[in-house]
Amino acid sequence: MEAVKGLPARASAGNTLTSKSKMRLDMRITSKGQVTIPQEIREKAGLLPGTEVEFELDAGMVHIRKVEQPIAPGRGARIVARLAGSATVKMTTDEIMALMRGER
Secondary structure, eight states: OEEOTTSOTTSEESSOOOSSOOOOOOOOOOTTSOOOOOHHHHHHHTOOTTOOEEEEEETTEEEEEEOSSOSSOOHHHHHHHHHTTOOOSOOOHHHHHHHHTTOO
């Protein structure tokens, strides 16, 4: 096994992660029950900040998967939903843009 760049030697990996290969990295769970997913795995699995994941316990093995359709809308979607229809000024987008640019 070759060491993964940026990780201690004991946290090592085999081949790179592909759809058919596996990668093993040993990480420690904190007292709060948190664990860091190594950057290489996050990147190859498409796990960006804010990505929702699901956990499955199967015969003593824990599997983590990216949730394809988030359980709840993200922060931006919640803000847009809350503000939708709340405008009190009856202006077109072009009129608003002209006002912001100082064209009026």
